[in-house]
Amino acid sequence: MDKAEIEAVVRRELQRIAPEADIEALDPNGDVREELDIDSMDLLRFVTALDAELGVSVPESDYRRIATVRGCTDYLAEKLAQRAA
Numbered sequence: 001m002d003k004a005e006i007e008a009v010v011r012r013e014l015q016r017i018a019p020e021a022d023i024e025a026l027d028p029n030g031d032v033r034e035e036l037d038i039d040s041m042d043l044l045r046f047v048t049a050l051d052a053e054l055g056v057s058v059p060e061s062d063y064r065r066i067a068t069v070r071g072c073t074d075y076l077a078e079k080l081a082q083r084a085a
Contacts (some may be wrong), residue, residue, distance in 0.1 A: 001080060006054070007073045013049040014069075015043045056080065063071040 015023045018036040026035055033043060047058045047066070056079045058066055066072035 001054075001077075003077050005074055006076050006080070007069065009050070009053055010069055010072050010076070013046055013053065016049065017046050026069055029068050031067050032069065032072070033067065050076065054080065055083075 011015070011023045013022065014026070014032065015021070017038055021036050026032070036042075038046075043063065047063070050072075051057050051065075053069075054076060056076055058075070062075065065075045
């Protein structure tokens with residue numbers, strides 16, 4: 001799975017969390033929680049959805065690494081590459 005496909009999954013799951021938001025307009029480097037005005041429960045639902053969709057668990061200690069669309073995409077790509085190795 002390449003980064004474009006991973007980013008598509010990230011954006012799709014964010015759209016499910018915040019259906020009223022224009023996900024395509026998100027700043028790739030902006031803080032997702034601030035831009036979408038989501039709370040910690042929404043973030044947990046997002047992390048759970050990523051695990052279900054991609055099979056990547058994100059420990060709470062790594063939440064800062066998934067705070068942006070770009071950071072989340074890079075983090076997931078790294079984890080998927082490690083798993084494939």
